[in-house]
Amino acid sequence: xxxxxxxxxxxxxxxxxxxxxxxxxxxxxxxxxxxxxxxxxxxxxxxxxxxxxxxxxxxxxxxxxxxxxxxxxxxxxxxxxxxxxxxxxxxxxxxxxxxxxxxxxxxxxxxxxxxxxxxxxxxxxxxxxxxxxxxxxxxxxxxxxxxxxxxxxxxxxxxxxxxxxxxxxxxxxxxxxxxxxxxxxxxxxxxxxxxxxxxxxxxxxxxxxxxxxxxxxxxxxxxxxxxxxxxxxxxxxxxxxxxxxxxxxxxxxxxxxxxxxxxxxxxxxxxxxxxxxxxxxxxxxxxxxxxxxxxxxxxxxxxxxxxxxxxxxxxxxxxxxxxxxxxxxxxxxxxxxxxxxxxxxxxxxxxxxxxxxxxxxxxxxxxxxxxxxxxxxxxxxxxxxxxxxxxxxxxxxxxxxxxxxxxxxxxxxxxxxxxxxxxxxxxxxxxxxxxxxxxxxxxxxxxxxxxxxxxxxxxxxxxxxxxxxxxxxxxxxxxxxxxxxxxxxxxxxxxxxxxxxxxxxxxxxxxxxxxxxxxxxxxxxxxxxxxxxxxxxxxxxxxxxxxxxxxxxxxxxxxxxxxxxxxxxxxxxxxxxxxxxxxxxxxxxxxxxxxxxxxxxxxxxxxxxxxxxxxxxxxxxxxxxxxxxxxxxxxxxxxxxxxxxxxxxxxxxxxxxxxxxxxxxxxxxxxxxxxxxxxxxxxxxxxxxxxxxxxxxxxxxxxxxxxxxxxxxxxxxxxxxxxxxxxxxxxxxxxxxxxxxxxxxxxxxxxxxxxxxxxxxxxxxxxxxxxxxxxxxxxxxxxxxxxxxxxxxxxxxxxxxxxxxxxxxxxxxxxxxxxxxxxxxxxxxxxxxxxxxxxxxxxxxxxxxxxxxxxxxxxxxxxxxxxxxxxxxxx
Numbered sequence: 001x002x003x004x005x006x007x008x009x010x011x012x013x014x015x016x017x018x019x020x021x022x023x024x025x026x027x028x029x030x031x032x033x034x035x036x037x038x039x040x041x042x043x044x045x046x047x048x049x050x051x052x053x054x055x056x057x058x059x060x061x062x063x064x065x066x067x068x069x070x071x072x073x074x075x076x077x078x079x080x081x082x083x084x085x086x087x088x089x090x091x092x093x094x095x096x097x098x099x100x101x102x103x104x105x106x107x108x109x110x111x112x113x114x115x116x117x118x119x120x121x122x123x124x125x126x127x128x129x130x131x132x133x134x135x136x137x138x139x140x141x142x143x144x145x146x147x148x149x150x151x152x153x154x155x156x157x158x159x160x161x162x163x164x165x166x167x168x169x170x171x172x173x174x175x176x177x178x179x180x181x182x183x184x185x186x187x188x189x190x191x192x193x194x195x196x197x198x199x200x201x202x203x204x205x206x207x208x209x210x211x212x213x214x215x216x217x218x219x220x221x222x223x224x225x226x227x228x229x230x231x232x233x234x235x236x237x238x239x240x241x242x243x244x245x246x247x248x249x250x251x252x253x254x255x256x257x258x259x260x261x262x263x264x265x266x267x268x269x270x271x272x273x274x275x276x277x278x279x280x281x282x283x284x285x286x287x288x289x290x291x292x293x294x295x296x297x298x299x300x301x302x303x304x305x306x307x308x309x310x311x312x313x314x315x316x317x318x319x320x321x322x323x324x325x326x327x328x329x330x331x332x333x334x335x336x337x338x339x340x341x342x343x344x345x346x347x348x349x350x351x352x353x354x355x356x357x358x359x360x361x362x363x364x365x366x367x368x369x370x371x372x373x374x375x376x377x378x379x380x381x382x383x384x385x386x387x388x389x390x391x392x393x394x395x396x397x398x399x400x401x402x403x404x405x406x407x408x409x410x411x412x413x414x415x416x417x418x419x420x421x422x423x424x425x426x427x428x429x430x431x432x433x434x435x436x437x438x439x440x441x442x443x444x445x446x447x448x449x450x451x452x453x454x455x456x457x458x459x460x461x462x463x464x465x466x467x468x469x470x471x472x473x474x475x476x477x478x479x480x481x482x483x484x485x486x487x488x489x490x491x492x493x494x495x496x497x498x499x500x501x502x503x504x505x506x507x508x509x510x511x512x513x514x515x516x517x518x519x520x521x522x523x524x525x526x527x528x529x530x531x532x533x534x535x536x537x538x539x540x541x542x543x544x545x546x547x548x549x550x551x552x553x554x555x556x557x558x559x560x561x562x563x564x565x566x567x568x569x570x571x572x573x574x575x576x577x578x579x580x581x582x583x584x585x586x587x588x589x590x591x592x593x594x595x596x597x598x599x600x601x602x603x604x605x606x607x608x609x610x611x612x613x614x615x616x617x618x619x620x621x622x623x624x625x626x627x628x629x630x631x632x633x634x635x636x637x638x639x640x641x642x643x644x645x646x647x648x649x650x651x652x653x654x655x656x657x658x659x660x661x662x663x664x665x666x667x668x669x670x671x672x673x674x675x676x677x678x679x680x681x682x683x684x685x686x687x688x689x690x691x692x693x694x695x696x697x698x699x700x701x702x703x704x705x706x707x708x709x710x711x712x713x714x715x716x717x718x719x720x721x722x723x724x725x726x727x728x729x730x731x732x733x734x735x736x737x738x739x740x741x742x743x744x745x746x747x748x749x750x751x752x753x754x755x756x757x758x759x760x761x762x763x764x765x766x767x768x769x770x771x772x773x774x775x776x777x778x779x780x781x782x783x784x785x786x787x788x789x790x791x792x793x794x795x796x797x798x799x800x801x802x803x804x805x806x807x808x809x810x811x812x813x814x815x816x817x818x819x820x821x822x823x824x825x826x827x828x829x830x831x832x833x834x835x836x837x838x839x840x841x842x843x844x845x846x847x848x849x850x851x852x853x854x855x856x857x858x859x860x861x862x863x864x865x866x867x868x869x870x871x872x873x874x875x
Contacts (some may be wrong), residue, residue: 001077001132002028004109007127008119011534011562012602014595015113018564019098023085023113023122026104027078027130032137033108036416038074046136047071047080050144053303054087058069059659076101078110085114085122085129088144092151094121104585108289118155125151140160152345153769160175161185163451170466174862176480177566179538191565192481192512193818196473200448201421203473210418214447217259217292217768220417225444227416229409232427232441234294234651243277246293249382253296256280269385270296276366288289295442297427301387302432303395304402305465306422308472311407313454313463315395317387320354324375328362331356331371334383341551342458343392351458354392357792359385371562388450394579395453396429397460405434413445422470423449475684478779482546483564483772486699487551488599489574489612490592491746492690493532495725496574497552499678499694502721503711505550507703512540513550516740517723521546528855533557537564555595563602568698570873571603571627576617576687582769584648603627608700610693613640630700632692634685636660652696654688659712661699671709676714678727681755686749687717719862721839724854726753729861734838734845735759738857741850742769742777751787752850759846765833766805766850777807781814788848790823791815792841794833804828834860 004026009019037043047054048068057067067083082099089096096115103110111776128147128867135142160168162442164185171189172177174585177260185200197204202211213219218236225231225304233467236259237246246254268280277293305313322333334354337343343351354360354505356371360383364370367381375381387393406426413697414422423434428440433839435441454463456849474480485504487497492514501513512521518647519527521543527536532554540549553563575592586592600621606628611618619640622629629649633641636653641662645651650664654673659669673682679690691712719727724740754762766784784791793811795804808826815822827833830849834857837847851857867873 001032001130003127003130004028006123007560008116008123009562010119011564012566012598013558013562014598015100016098016357017598018567019115021116021119022113022562023116023126024612025081025126025600026109027081027112027305028109029077030108032077033448034075036076037071037080039385040137042139043136044068046139050132050136050142051058051084051087053091054083057083057087059083064168075635076110077137078103078112079195081129081133082112084132085125086126088148088243088659089116089121089125090134092148092157092641094118094151105587118159120154120158121151123153124768127652142220149345153365157343158183161450162455163449164198166451166455166466167198167469170464170470170668171480173451174470174474176470179542181542182739188542189803190482191541192482192549193510194479194546195481195544196543198469198473200447201451201469202492203420203469203470203565207418207420207445210445213417214419214422214445215260217444219443219824221292223416224413224445227412228240229416230435230439230441232294232297232443234292236290236292236326238290240278240281243274243281243293246276247274250293250295254280254476255292255294255296256730256835257292257294258282258284258468259290259292260288263546267386270366276825292516297439297443297855299427299429299440302428302431303400303449304406304410304424304449304625305449306410306424306428307420307465307468308420309411309414310468311402311410312399312468313397313465314402315397315453315457315460316398317389317453318394318396319382319387321380322375322386324377324379324381326377327374329372329374330369330381330383333375333381335556340665349627351394352390352392354383356383381697389452390450395457397454397463399461402431403434405436406431409435409442415444417445419445419447421449421469428870482541482549483701484549484551484568484597485552485570485572485701486551486563486565486568486602487572487574487693488555488558488596489572490577490579490743491741491749492574492693493540493552493554494740495678495687495722496572496690496693497550498713498722499715500697501550501695502715503698503703503708504550506711506714507707509548510545511550511554512543514540514556515552526562530554532562534561541565553599554591555586558595558598559586563598565602567602567604567607568605569597570603570610570700571599571607572693572697573600573612573618573621574693575612575615575745577743579743579745579772581773581776586622589617593621595622596779598620600625600627608697610697610700612693613644614690615639630696632689632691632696634688634692636662650696650700652692652699654692657682659688659691659695661696661705668705670705671712676712677782678712678722680717680753680756684726684749684753686752708834723858724851726750727854727858728864731838731841731865731873732842734835734841734847736847736861738851738854738861740852740854742852743772744776744783747780747783747787747850750850751783751864754787754846754848757846759844760842761789761790761842761845762788763791763792763837763840763845763847765794765830765848765850767793767795767798767830767836768811769798769852770802771798774810777810778814778817781811781816782818783814783816784811784821784850785818788822791825792833792837793824793826794828794830796829830856831860834864840863 007024009022059067072854078101080103094117099114256268258266266284301317338353384391423446425443429438453463501511504511519526520529532552537551608628611622612632632652634654636655641651648664658669673679679687726740729736
């Protein structure tokens with residue numbers, strides 16, 4: 001078996017709109033295509049022995065053991081690999097359930113699709129599942145535990161931490177979109193101007209001054225003490241000589257902790273001798289040059305969480321420990337504790353595995369114990385000095401038992417330090433009595449407190465503290481989203497996108513839009529190139545200045561990694577025509593419609609799908625849509641339009657020379673087509689379609705028809721506003737048009753326009769694209785033969801696996817099949833072809849360059865225009 005490709009789908013895709021995180025593995029079964037599982041001796045037995053938990057997979061029989069039934073009856077290896085990939089992720093602590101395996105048009109080659117939680121784990125699972133299946137086929141042993149552990153390690157290295165993750169999960173529950181901004185904990189919630197950012201549990205509202213204060217334990221302690229907050233007595237030292245002074249001023253027992261430490265690193269507690277004090281100082285000094293020495297206060301370790309100056313949770317924290325049974329050693333008791341199913345690797349479970357480190361060994365050594373010591377029955381032996389959950393500690397929720405005065409103290413502390421999210425560590429006998437009465441003290445204040453102890457305590461009620469963060473970041477009435485209009489289709493996407501963006505901008509919005517020639521914010525190009533995929537969409541949605549997104553969305557990005565947004569408000573499908581067929585398992589127009597329908601299916605339920613009623617494939621996907629549908633058509637008598645409007649639907653039609661909105665029986669005329677520059681005096685049907693689609697989308701959003709009318713009148717087809725879309729350049733003796741048409745439907749649109757051009761000589765510069773089928777390239781030649789008097793063929797780029805000679809030959813075949821005598825020349829380079837066409841032009845000639853690289857062609861022609869104006873034109 002051979003893995004041909006692994007794709008990571010991160011957004012709505014052809015397999016699922018709801019399940020955005022999928023791995024799509026293209027797998028060639030090779031000889032296994034002829035060997036289903038029931039024909040492989042012992043395969044089922046080996047599979048069941050290695051992965052008995054696959055019994056829970058119900059598969060198509062719909063009962064436990066259903067998948068095993070399929071294996072016994074005989075199923076193909078792609079299906080088996082799908083289930084293995086899902087199960088090994090579950091065994092590694094990442095439970096997923098969605099999977100599909102479908103054969104492609106290539107015999108023996110399958111798309112194996114399954115869900116993932118962590119992207120890199122998903123890719124590893126795909127590769128591991130193939131290795132496992134191959135070992136089972138061959139009857140070889142396989143170290144499954146090693147793969148599962150590696151997946152756990154990958155997960156811990158790449159996943160969001162439990163605190164960050166809890167905020168993201170709460171955002172998802174509230175339908176707030178999110179984007180991970182780096183491979184650590186920096187996350188954006190919301191889109192465009194409505195975004196907020198946070199890192200771990202620090203938000204963009206968190207004061208940097210407050211963080212500096214909280215990070216300096218000495219400064220924090222001084223400020224709290226000045227405000228009559230009870231704190232532990234102590235001093236700060238920066239040398240081993242200071243240990244003696246600390247002992248003299250503070251007195252035993254002592255606590256040593258690094259001034260700039262976190263997560264309990266470098267802390268030593270209950271120090272009783274000078275020798276131990278020196279060792280404790282040296283241990284803390286490895287973390288921070290300055291070390292805090294405080295009086296060791298007896299009591300329990302509490303953490304109080306304050307968000308937006310309100311106490312929201314409190315927990316009693318207990319350092320990792322074991323309870324003696326009078327029979328087992330400390331090592332055995334730790335192993336037994338780690339066997340608790342609540343404990344897991346890293347943050348995968350409620351509790352973390354206890355590892356044995358220097359802190360562990362120091363603690364038991366102080367008791368005169370070793371790992372081989374057998375503690376007395378019911379003796380509690382601490383194996384960590386701090387209560388952090390990340391080191392194996394446990395927590396008990398005590399939120400409902402905190403005394404009102406202590407709540408007042410903690411909320412006051414958050415304001416004194418200035419933190420919007422504040423973790424306060426308290427040592428006290430309890431929190432049910434005021435600290436001022438029971439001798440409790442505040443140990444420190446944390447600027448990025450962990451949420452894990454509150455969201456998943458070992459005992460007591462879990463607290464949705466992330467909800468309070470979201471309440472603070474997105475109070476009632478504040479939106480997290482910006483409007484999104486997504487445009488897809490075969491032809492007309494870019495022009496429709498630009499026209500919609502123009503209408504939106506003229507209505508006072510700061511619009512960001514993506515096209516096949518670049519990413520723009522308020523008509524300023526941010527990035528140049530074909531930017532119609534999910535990365536480009538995210539670029540716009542990350543921009544904090546944008547308040548409206550208009551996103552051209554092409555098939556390539558959808559197939560490669562899904563949409564770059566969860567859902568849109570309006571989805572426009574301009575048309576579905578033959579193009580790019582034969583690529584990426586898209587062989588028919590029905591296949592292509594399935595891809596384009598991803599945009600329509602991503603429209604929210606109360607949003608709108610805008611579809612071409614003149615295109616049967618658009619109508620077909622509209623019939624299946626789960627949103628409001630509106631149609632546009634060049635023909636007001638189109639039966640789809642008439643039926644739709646009879647039912648009270650909304651449509652846009654070309655009616656009596658007007659762009660008209662129909663709403664039930666009502667008609668709202670927007671503007672005459674001849675007065676809309678983009679339609680070239682109403683002579684270009686496909687441009688009228690683009691105007692209809694954009695007008696309808698704008699109307700459905702809520703823009704006034706008079707504002708839409710003004711925008712239609714001011715959108716001028718040109719190299720500036722519509723580069724490569726029927727850009728016409730005037731010369732003294734001839735005209736030169738550049739268009740991006742690159743498929744039969746686009747060519748036919750240009751052909752229709754040229755019928756209205758009065759010219760004694762129509763010259764065409766034609767090129768093909770190597771990743772089209774032979775017949776598609778020949779078809780371009782056939783259409784060219786019918787619209788040009790003279791044809792110049794050129795081919796220097798976009799070979800995509802072919803030779804230039806092969807493409808030129810196919811174009812020539814197409815031309816000759818229509819007109820054997822048609823004048824043809826081959827001029828390989830576009831710049832040379834443009835110059836040569838101009839040299840052939842006689843007065844009144846009309847030259848058309850159907851260019852796949854519009855920037856080069858536009859720049860070349862504009863340079864010749866400039867030369868003509870300066871009297872230097874010479875071709």
